[in-house]
Amino acid sequence: MLPKLFFGYFAIVMIALSLAVITRRNPVHSVLWMLVLFFHIAGLYLFLNAEFLAAVQIILYAGAILVLFLFVIMMFNLKEELTAERFIGEWPIGVALGISILMLMFFSMSKITTGPPGQYTIEAIKAETHTKAIGKVLYTEYLFPFEIASLILLIAIVGAIVLAKKRG
Amino acid sequence: MVPLEWYIGLSAVIFIIGVAGFMIRKNIIIMLMSIELMLNAVNISLVAFSHYLQDLRGQVMVFFIITVAAAEAAIGLAILVSLFKNKAAVHTDEIIEMKG
Numbered sequence: 001m002l003p004k005l006f007f008g009y010f011a012i013v014m015i016a017l018s019l020a021v022i023t024r025r026n027p028v029h030s031v032l033w034m035l036v037l038f039f040h041i042a043g044l045y046l047f048l049n050a051e052f053l054a055a056v057q058i059i060l061y062a063g064a065i066l067v068l069f070l071f072v073i074m075m076f077n078l079k080e081e082l083t084a085e086r087f088i089g090e091w092p093i094g095v096a097l098g099i100s101i102l103m104l105m106f107f108s109m110s111k112i113t114t115g116p117p118g119q120y121t122i123e124a125i126k127a128e129t130h131t132k133a134i135g136k137v138l139y140t141e142y143l144f145p146f147e148i149a150s151l152i153l154l155i156a157i158v159g160a161i162v163l164a165k166k167r168g
Numbered sequence: 169m170v171p172l173e174w175y176i177g178l179s180a181v182i183f184i185i186g187v188a189g190f191m192i193r194k195n196i197i198i199m200l201m202s203i204e205l206m207l208n209a210v211n212i213s214l215v216a217f218s219h220y221l222q223d224l225r226g227q228v229m230v231f232f233i234i235t236v237a238a239a240e241a242a243i244g245l246a247i248l249v250s251l252f253k254n255k256a257a258v259h260t261d262e263i264i265e266m267k268g
Contacts, residue, residue, distance in 0.1 A: 022201075157242070
């Protein structure tokens with residue numbers, strides 16, 4: 001009973017927070033609601049025994065990406081934003097499209113059949129600690145994708161500098 | 169024990185909120201934040217599957233998605249900065265050079 005109550009709290013608060021993120025007029029408010037949302041997602045990860053990912057979620061998303069968003073919001077004119085129209089004129093079509101995709105997802109959800117369970121039971125992870133277990137999988141089985149990820153980050157660094165620097 | 173379907177449902181709802189936010193907002197910064205919302209929704213479902221199938225591959229996938237999200241945010245915001253330098257516009261209806 002208690003885990004279900006816990007999940008219910010997280011689900012309701014997270015849906016409310018994501019609605020707040022997309023409807024607020026002031027982008028700074030949106031970013032701050034998103035910060036609270038990311039903390040809730042980290043809590044949900046802890047609930048699912050993924051403590052390394054919870055830490056990464058807080059450090060990387062809340063600490064780095066949202067600060068980047070705040071920096072960019074500082075550069076543009078908020079006064080004009082506060083008086084401008086928030087939504088495009090055809091917004092009911094967008095909402096209807098979203099709801100229809102959601103219905104499709106919920107109808108197909110009853111057909112989920114999960115595969116056979118793997119070897120990493122909670123006891124096995126507890127015996128060798130979560131970060132060590134995830135590191136083993138990451139650096140052996142997923143070594144090549146890991147290298148590609150580092151290349152993507154390098155391209156992002158170079159691309160961001162090239163895009164944002166002054167011409168001339 | 170919370171059923172797996174609840175997590176998938178929560179993930180679907182947050183994903184759709186992100187999709188709707190991307191489609192209906194005018195402000196490009198909010199549209200980028202909607203993309204982050206969608207990526208996070210997918211991450212929730214991957215971690216839930218990883219927990220219920222007792223397999224760590226889902227969490228490794230989340231790790232890669234977070235990497236790509238960071239790269240995407242950096243590039244997207246750099247594009248936004250250069251756009252703002254050239255046009256001083258952040259609303260999608262003010263960017264009409266390509267007559268789309």
